[in-house]
Amino acid sequence: MLATLVSALRGVLPLLVVLAAAAPAHAAPPAPAVAAEEETSGLALEYSADGSVTETAWEEEADTATAAEFDYPTRCKRVSVTRTKTNGVWTLWSYYQRQGFCHNGSKVTSLYDYLRRNNGTGPGWDWKGHIGKWSSGGAGKWSYTVGTQGHYAACTVISGCFVHNFPWLQLRVLGNGSWAKSSGTG
Amino acid sequence: MKELRAVTWIRSHPWWTLLALLILLVLFWLWASGLLISIETES
Numbered sequence: 001m002l003a004t005l006v007s008a009l010r011g012v013l014p015l016l017v018v019l020a021a022a023a024p025a026h027a028a029p030p031a032p033a034v035a036a037e038e039e040t041s042g043l044a045l046e047y048s049a050d051g052s053v054t055e056t057a058w059e060e061e062a063d064t065a066t067a068a069e070f071d072y073p074t075r076c077k078r079v080s081v082t083r084t085k086t087n088g089v090w091t092l093w094s095y096y097q098r099q100g101f102c103h104n105g106s107k108v109t110s111l112y113d114y115l116r117r118n119n120g121t122g123p124g125w126d127w128k129g130h131i132g133k134w135s136s137g138g139a140g141k142w143s144y145t146v147g148t149q150g151h152y153a154a155c156t157v158i159s160g161c162f163v164h165n166f167p168w169l170q171l172r173v174l175g176n177g178s179w180a181k182s183s184g185t186g
Numbered sequence: 187m188k189e190l191r192a193v194t195w196i197r198s199h200p201w202w203t204l205l206a207l208l209i210l211l212v213l214f215w216l217w218a219s220g221l222l223i224s225i226e227t228e229s
Contacts, residue, residue, distance in 0.1 A: 081228065082228070082229045083227070084226065084228075084229065085224055085225070085226045086220070086225050086226075086227075087223055088223050088225060092224065122220075123218060124219045125219075154220065154221065163219075181228070183228045
């Protein structure tokens with residue numbers, strides 16, 4: 001019976017080879033899970049251009065010097081937003097942005113630890129880079145808004161890149177410590 | 187030995203079998219690339 005099946009499918013094999021060549025250009029591991037959106041401590045990983053990874057432990061802490069000037073103690077926190085696209089089973093791309101900020105109840109007192117990055121791509125999808133960044137407000141103001149936009153493309157060896165996604169992420173932090181995230185895909 | 191019905195059908199309809207395989211492969215490729223079904227989430 002096996003021989004019969006092989007005989008029946010023999011003519012299909014060359015076509016299968018051609019189709020396999022047209023399959024997604026490469027495979028990559030699924031994007032790593034992103035940490036909780038609002039954290040009070042953790043381990044930060046920074047990826048350098050030369051491939052090295054720097055680990056930095058951090059935790060939310062009170063700024064006692066500034067707190068002495070206000071009844072409201074100055075606090076710092078890091079917030080982040082991630083936008084992820086999947087096919088229902090695995091991740092196709094994941095885009096990430098985070099911002100650390102300190103606040104005293106009426107103003108954003110300082111900004112630190114900004115990061116935006118591609119969090120990983122799935123088979124057939126390529127990261128093409130950041131295409132935009134915007135911000136308004138800042139340290140000393142009531143609010144600070146920062147946004148970024150990236151470019152992902154679905155590509156094959158034969159057809160090149162034929163689908164393009166432009167996800168954008170935005171974080172808005174306020175002087176009272178509250179914050180909001182928003183995102184979309186252009 | 188008696189052949190299975192499916193095998194008999196494939197032997198007698200090779201081109202239809204080829205077409206069905208081709209369609210399945212294209213559908214799989216479209217799905218795997220996220221072009222058929224895609225879900226975007228914010229976290």
